[in-house]
Amino acid sequence: MRGNRLKEIWASGRPVLNGWLGVPSSHSAEVMSHIGFDSLTVDLQHGAIDYAGALPMLTAISTTPVVPLARPTSLDPPQIMKLLDAGAYGVVCxxxxxxxxxxxxxxxxxxxxxxQRSFGPTRAAMSQGPNYTTxxxxxxxxxxxxxxxxLSLSNLDAILATEGLDGVYVGPSDLTLSMGLGANGDSTDPRFVEALRHVVERSRATGRHVGMHCANGPQAKRMVEMxxxxxxxxxxxxxMTEAGRGRLALVRDAAPAAGKGSGY
Structure with missing residues (x-):
């Protein structure tokens, strides 16, 4: 079985830079695979994607060095097993x-x-290299x-102690919402920032990896630094939204003001 490149990246001391997929399109997944991300997560929870849509997306990603991951709709073991059988190299639940x-x-x-994963790596046995073994x-x-x-914060140490768990991943909007701070994934509220620092500290202390879902580039940079x-x-x-709005704003700023055309 081909090794998981994310583990090589972590062993080198670098953070894994992940991309997120919510559009149910294998072509979109393929385009994202050529941008330079280390991994891409196919999101069945909040993305417009079901299993039938996820399968060709995982296939498209696996034609590149990018590591395909998946987020299931919930803690649903049958669905999780199907996503792994389809070729996902990991799960963010x-x-x-x-x-x-x-x-x-x-x-x-x-x-x-x-x-208790059931054996039936229908596609994983092909996409993850020869000699696939359990x-x-x-x-x-x-x-x-x-x-x-x-609740997850109060149980953090016990969660991190779970054998076979590689790490935890902060869902910032749900966390701020449940903390009474509104759904703000890039909140600067000291209570939220302290919660993030606590998750990093406890994860590192127990030898686990620690992930964060970021709303923008500057936040992602801060989280790596944290x-x-x-x-x-x-x-x-x-x-798409960020690039489209940015380009439109650039061109609109250059357009002549109303009533001051070129005369043509």
């Missing part, structure tokens, strides 16, 4: 609030004796549980 949630997530992602899959698949509520080592830099819809 929403709403992991308790150590019991974390154990269920690991069980869905790892083959026995670590977990032992290799258990070593190479990355598993992130999302920290998105005060110590996050799995950082979502941008999404397909976000990058």
């Amino acid at each position: 929403p709403m992991i609030d308790t150590p019991e949630d974390a154990r269920r997530l690991v069980e869905a992602c790892r083959y026995p004796p670590i977990g 032992d290799d899959a258990n070593k190479e698949i990355v598993v992130f549980g999302q920290v998105e509520t005060p 110590g996050f080592d799995f950082v979502t830099v941008g999404s397909d819809t976000g990058l």
Whole structure:
């Protein structure tokens, strides 16, 4: 089985720079795969994507060196297993609030004796290289549980202690919302900033990776500087919107003001 390049990146001391996919298009996924991201996450929770849409997207990503990941709609073991069978090299699972949630997530992602993943790597056995074995899959698949509520923060150490969990991933908008700060993923409220620092500190202290979903480039840069080592830099819809608005603003600024045309 081909190794997971994310583990090589972490071993080199670099953070993984992740992209996010919400548009149900294999062509869009292919375009994003050629931008330079280390990994791309196909989002079935909030993206407009179902399993039938995710499959060709994972296929498109796997034609490049970019590592394909997936976010399921919820802690749904059958769906998680299908996404891994389809070729995802890892899972970012929403709403992991308790150590019991974390154990269920690991069980869905790892083959026995670590977990309870059913064997049937329909596409993974082809896309992840020759000599696919359950032992290799258990070593190479990355598993992130999302920290998105005060309950998950209070259970953070117990979640991080879960055998087979690679790390946690902050869902900032849900976290700020549940903290009573509104849905602001780039909040500068001291309570939110302190929560982020706490997640980084505890994750690093326990040898786990720590991820963050970022709203923009400057925030992503700050999160890398804070110590996050799995950082979502941008999404397909976000990058299209940002680039489109920026280019339109540039051209509109150059256009003659109303009533002051060139005379043609």
